[in-house]
Amino acid sequence: MNKTAPHNIVIVDDHALFASSLEKLVNSFNGFNVLYHARNGKDLQLKLKQIPDKPELILLDLNMPVMDGFETMEWLRENQEEIKVLALTMEDDEEKIIKMLSSGAKGYLLKDIHPEKLNEALVQTLEKGFYHSEKVAESLLHSLNSNPSEKPEFKEREIDFMKLACTEMTYKEIADKMNLSPKTIDGYRQELFNKLDVKNRVGLVIYALKNDITKI
Amino acid sequence: MNKTAPHNIVIVDDHALFASSLEKLVNSFNGFNVLYHARNGKDLQLKLKQIPDKPELILLDLNMPVMDGFETMEWLRENQEEIKVLALTMEDDEEKIIKMLSSGAKGYLLKDIHPEKLNEALVQTLEKGFYHSEKVAESLLHSLNSNPSEKPEFKEREIDFMKLACTEMTYKEIADKMNLSPKTIDGYRQELFNKLDVKNRVGLVIYALKNDITKI
DNA sequence: TCCTGCAATAGGATTTTTCCTATTTAATGT
DNA sequence: ACATTAAATAGGAAAAATCCTATTGCAGGA
Numbered sequence: 001m002n003k004t005a006p007h008n009i010v011i012v013d014d015h016a017l018f019a020s021s022l023e024k025l026v027n028s029f030n031g032f033n034v035l036y037h038a039r040n041g042k043d044l045q046l047k048l049k050q051i052p053d054k055p056e057l058i059l060l061d062l063n064m065p066v067m068d069g070f071e072t073m074e075w076l077r078e079n080q081e082e083i084k085v086l087a088l089t090m091e092d093d094e095e096k097i098i099k100m101l102s103s104g105a106k107g108y109l110l111k112d113i114h115p116e117k118l119n120e121a122l123v124q125t126l127e128k129g130f131y132h133s134e135k136v137a138e139s140l141l142h143s144l145n146s147n148p149s150e151k152p153e154f155k156e157r158e159i160d161f162m163k164l165a166c167t168e169m170t171y172k173e174i175a176d177k178m179n180l181s182p183k184t185i186d187g188y189r190q191e192l193f194n195k196l197d198v199k200n201r202v203g204l205v206i207y208a209l210k211n212d213i214t215k216i
Numbered sequence: 217m218n219k220t221a222p223h224n225i226v227i228v229d230d231h232a233l234f235a236s237s238l239e240k241l242v243n244s245f246n247g248f249n250v251l252y253h254a255r256n257g258k259d260l261q262l263k264l265k266q267i268p269d270k271p272e273l274i275l276l277d278l279n280m281p282v283m284d285g286f287e288t289m290e291w292l293r294e295n296q297e298e299i300k301v302l303a304l305t306m307e308d309d310e311e312k313i314i315k316m317l318s319s320g321a322k323g324y325l326l327k328d329i330h331p332e333k334l335n336e337a338l339v340q341t342l343e344k345g346f347y348h349s350e351k352v353a354e355s356l357l358h359s360l361n362s363n364p365s366e367k368p369e370f371k372e373r374e375i376d377f378m379k380l381a382c383t384e385m386t387y388k389e390i391a392d393k394m395n396l397s398p399k400t401i402d403g404y405r406q407e408l409f410n411k412l413d414v415k416n417r418v419g420l421v422i423y424a425l426k427n428d429i430t431k432i
Numbered sequence: 433t434c435c436t437g438c439a440a441t442a443g444g445a446t447t448t449t450t451c452c453t454a455t456t457t458a459a460t461g462t
Numbered sequence: 463a464c465a466t467t468a469a470a471t472a473g474g475a476a477a478a479a480t481c482c483t484a485t486t487g488c489a490g491g492a
Contacts, residue, residue: 014328015327015328016328016331017238017241017327017328017329017330018234018237018327020241020330021234021240021331022233022237024237024240024243024244025233025236025237025240028240111231111234112230112231112232112233113233114233115233118233155469165418166418166422167418167422168414168415168416168418168422170447170448170449171448172448180470180471181470181472183470183471183472184469184470186449186451186471186472187469187470187471189449190450190451190452193450193451198384199384199450200384200449200450200478201450202381202382202384202417202421203384205418205422206382206383206432209425210432216422216425373439386478387478388478396440396441397440397441397442398441399440399441399443400440400441402441402442402479402480402481403439403440403441405479405480406480406481406482409480409481415480416448416480417480433492434491434492435490436489436490436491436492437488437489437490438487438489439486439487439488440486440487441486441487442483442484442485442486443483443484443485444481444482444483445480445481445482446479446481447478447479447481448478448479448480449477449478449479450478451474451475451476451477452474452476453472453474454471454472454473455470455471455473456470456471456472457468457469457470458467458469458470459468459469460465460468461464461465461466461467462463462465462466
């Protein structure tokens with residue numbers, strides 16, 4: 001069909017099965033060819049160094065061990081500016097979308113998109129330089145409109161405290177663990193209750209879990 | 217290569233991109249052919265009814281809207297006994313593995329397996345009738361050994377209480393909501409603390425969330 | 433009917449949490 | 463050296479949570 005050289009793509013994803021499957025899919029698109037895939041950012045750095053053929057575009061997963069999508073994106077922006085990057089991930093978290101796009105990603109795809117959309121995204125990114133799905137565009141608009149509710153910032157110690165507050169420890173025990181007076185802990189507690197608009201420790205725990213301050 | 221008719225496979229997964237990608241991968245295996253894919257259990261029922269060609273094997277995702285993998289597995293066991301099923305999912309939750317296998321799944325694959333393993337699993341399932349990856353086999357052994365820790369049973373009211381305990385309500389408020397005396401609530405609380413071996417309300421909240429008693 | 437088991441309830445004490453306000457200390461810029 | 467600020471700390475009190483034990487009411491089985 002297409003006589004010109006196909007566009008070289010690289011896939012970065014720690015899920016071997018998904019990466020391999022996706023490779024087959026991308027190869028089935030007209031005019032695209034998957035050069036190789038990398039397990040994570042580190043692996044990608046290595047392969048970019050060792051393999052002379054450079055991709056035009058990278059499909060980058062965000063959740064990876066070793067070196068995740070964000071770190072990888074930062075590194076690519078600094079070291080491989082010519083390569084276009086499309087973020088490809090499960091989560092449509094507004095914060096993450098903004099973070100990736102402002103780090104220089106050309107687009108942000110959700111893994112539940114239709115295969116034809118992926119094809120469209122690849123073509124459009126190479127042609128126009130960017131691609132934004134309806135869903136992501138919507139998310140962005142939403143975040144611009146409803147942004148007055150900015151997320152509060154936390155100090156290191158506050159985050160430490162919140163994590164410990166999500167355990168069965170009493171405040172006295174937490175104070176010991178953090179080498180602070182119980183009264184200082186009480187100060188953190190109060191400050192956080194106000195900042196987060198919660199009524200009690202359970203509210204704090206729920207906030208911390210909802211916002212990935214800590215995992216259980 | 218293989219002159220005999222290829223083995224027909226059906227993929228059930230709500231992620232269009234993954235399903236389509238996986239289709240390409242499976243088609244690339246020697247002797248396999250993907251008939252079609254379904255978005256969920258309901259969709260599968262429909263397609264099994266409408267499409268005369270029956271698959272020999274179904275690759276079944278667990279997390280789906282509408283009709284999830286567990287329900288689908290139950291239905292398949294009752295209505296399409298001849299079709300072999302391999303569960304294919306992200307989570308290596310022992311409970312889920314056991315649930316699927318005891319519902320008649322021929323194997324349980326994690327989505328992070330290597331593509332060749334998938335090929336192997338398909339071949340072996342059709343030949344021997346089952347496939348168990350090292351990881352899953354290990355999980356099963358582990359669960360058999362360390363099973364003395366059975367999960368406690370909860371009464372309706374206890375579950376109601378736990379859900380409310382995972383909010384910012386005080387016990388007095390919870391008592392009002394449940395139309396019980398605060399002292400009764402205190403009884404539930406104490407009983408649950410003992411049963412679950414937790415020290416305080418935060419412990420209870422964490423237990424409830426870990427065990428999907430409630431969502432946040 | 434009597435016994436038994438379970439859910440609901442209570443009394444009373446102690447500990448922890450929560451709230452409000454104020455002071456000390458350390459760090460930082462001018 | 464002095465003003466400014468943020469972090470750490472304190473006092474004191476009310477509210478909520480936690481603990482232990484005991485009683486009541488009711489339903490079902492012997």
